Amino acid sequence: MTVDATAPPGKRMTVPPPRDTLGRRGSVFLSRHRRLRLTLLLSAPLFWLGLIYIVALVALLITSLWTVDTFTGQISQTWTLENIITVLTGSLYQTVTVRTVGVALLVTIVDIVIALPIAFYMAKVASPRMQRILVIAVLMPLWASYLVKAYAWRSVLSQEGILNWLLAPFGGESPGYGLPATIITLSYLWLPYVILPIYAGLERVPDSLLEASSDLGGKTVSTLRLVVLPIIWPAIIAGSIFSFSLSLGDYITVNIVGGANQLLGNLVYTNVGAANNLPLAAAIALIPIVIIFGYLATVRRTGALENL
Amino acid sequence: MKRYSENRRGRLPSAVLTGLAIASVAVLTACGTTQGGGGGSEGPKAADELGKTEGAVSILAWPGYVEDGSNDPAVDWVSAFEDETGCKVTSKTYGTSDEAFNLMKTGEYDVVAASGDASLRLVAAGDVAPVNTDLIPNYEGIYDFLKMQSWNSVDGVSYGIPHGYGANLLMYNTEAVTPAPTSWDVVFDKSSEYKGKVTAYDSPIYIADAAVYLMAHQPDLGIENPYALDETQLAAAVELLKEQRVNIGEYWSDYLKEIQAFETGDTVVGTTWQVIRNSLAEGTKAEVVLPEEGVTGWSDTWMIASEATNPNCAYEWLDYIASPEANAQATEYFGEAPSNQAACDFRSEGSCESFHAGDADYASKIWYWSTPIAECLDGRTDVECTDYSAWTTAWQEIKG
Amino acid sequence: MRLSRAARGILGGLTVLVLAGIYLPLFVVFVNSFSTSTSLSWPPPGFTLEWWAKAFRSEGALDALVTSVQIASVSTLIALVLGTLISLALQRYSFFGREAVSLLVILPIALPGIITGIALNNAFRTILGVQLSIYTVIVAHATFCIVTVFNNVIARLRRLGTSIEDASADLGAGLWTTFRLITFPQLRSALFAGGLLAFALSFDEIIVTTFTAGAGVKTLPLWILDNLFRPNQAPVVNVIAVVLVIVSIIPIYIAQRIAGAEKIVR
Structure with a gap:
């Protein structure tokens, strides 16, 4: 199974007949x-x-269709819809679901809004050398450990923190710990995962296409909307899957900067860890599973997954 | 940090002696008995005698309980144990009692350090075996007020060795909270004065703190024991906590979070541990108090898994960690009072005093964490009490 | 579309602003690694090198780092193989259930980590009856890492087309030879990029790891979590983070060089 690739230049390369191995x-x-x-x-x-x-x-x-003996913590395999019904009807689960989806959507939107201009600058404006530096600059924070970054935000957002110190001259104020802090921190954590696919998508948009559009009289805005956006749409979706689903299941960040709030991840975690109630946790886990499947089905209709 | 190594050097002779003594016992009873597992309906039995050590032991504990110097070469009481007994220690740490309970189900651990809110559940689940305290020479040195309590024994059978204990105290910012509080009302009925700057421990077991408060302020409810709440009593506690929730800035469970919050002033009042107060940066305006209503607290217990693969090394560990020297090192590093009466001789000056070690009067004001179970812990038989799973559900509803 | 000077300026300004936002918390981490405050309070009350000294003497951190690198390397390797296979299949063939397969690849990353975590934990312990260990972590990590390789490789395959491969086959090269000499070299940078992301994903993963790690398996994130719970260890964690960020420049730089070199060749 060898191909003679070292034929001297100038000579016409002949392919030896394959050996019968x-x-x-x-x-x-x-x-x-x-x-x-x-x-x-x-x-x-x-x-x-x-x-x-x-x-x-x-x-x-x-x-999720079984139950658990609450004191010994053993799962008993008796079939019941109890957990599912609890999750579907309990007002706690509805409140927390709405809160969690809200947070995940906002994180995704914030990330895309931040990622688009920087990705565009990286792909279409920066020189090749600058481009390389920017990719490194965006990727580097990925290695600084999730927990360290979350605690850093805790420090930044504190009332004695650097944000208040920076904003004070402008009359601004840190939002303190709570849902806004959670959204900020989660957006921060997942931002590189959103920038990278969008950047890669933009890189694939040929410059000639943009020029053709403007030669044909397209204004910048309409070029962006009619030419660029359709091409990078799948990339945006790919990024959003990261930020949306990673936020949907998070329970650590909200513990660190989220004040007294809890998200779906916390409910699942508490039921597995604290209550040792795997069946109920599994039933709660159905909520994000359904949401994600719904989300994937929606984006699939746009054809985005095909081109992921 | 130097004191650890000095201690180690100082106690080697006695440690060697203990080791020899144990070794000879082991030789005498060399016909390796194992744990009396699978004891049918009676559950696991305690060992009658010790056999040869297995050469390894796997331990599940709070962070800071099993330190082998890998995090800080000066903090190491595991190496000495390994040298003495030949039992190689592997350990895993957990963040909450609930996690510990869950991890024990994997059957991978021989020994667990369990707080009272996990210990009874472990016993009921059959995950831990009774401990024969006669096989643990250092048991004698343990404070009497910690022995055979409701969280470490069942029906007069011991399920483990007390390790360290502490109280869930009230900490307040001396500038923001004046006059100095003497009651828990600053985090309950008066918490609105500190809206957004109140903190509480993030666990269902915190419901007991509310119950302690209600015991004093709503005697009509008839709460006798904060871990034995019937439906109405639990509902009253939940009601109180839901009112408090509005004013909570954040709940805490890791203490780095609370230390930061008090140092920056993001939090000004709430439950705490003494070690958190001791860890605050110098100049932080915060004090702790044991409020008049009494407090909840913990007393941890070293327990042995019913399916332990290394029961003999497990017993060795229980004896070792109850020795004055090891007990002193471990409890001082973690920041709690030791369980061994002689341990204070081996702790740095003032550290035992700040934790009120051995102060039986102080200890008597503590309601130690126990697992709430359906059978009321206060002895009532006419009513069923709410169990831990009810508390967990309630806690999630409180947080909302 | 030709961007005006103003538009370029605005884009550049936004980029600088975003980068400032990205590096602000890292700056805090960096400063705190020299702080005398054990609770990371701001502003730092004093300057010390104690934590740097401690970090480099910490066996626990080093062990955890080694464990993390092992896990991330092996799972990345598995993800590279499986991800490449699956993208070849999906890009070069059309078959019934093709969409389902592409969904299947995305699922482990699309579903929240805690679900993947408890599902695998439950499956390992109760269905397969295996003890949790370092191998269970690797299996779990490889599962959700496949997607990053898949994304990169399938995008590259789509761009490549099959003409060169067809030529190779026409000239008599076997399948393996064609893959080795034609397809693989063209995929190299995509594989590197996908592998790098997979490595990063595994290296910093904490939720799935919590549920799938056996006793004594301590990855760096788990070690960090532990140390945030230990008295007076928090600043050491900052040192580790700073070191990781600095060291990470190397693989990223290499990846960039490979990608850059290819561009010139093309």
């Missing part, structure tokens, strides 16, 4: 059997994702 025969066999090739490609990943992930998810969902 076992590997060669396999290769020929495979190239004639498209289905088999596909099966071989897919079997390992599907085995992994299907057997590990899907089975685990389904098992979790089944657990």
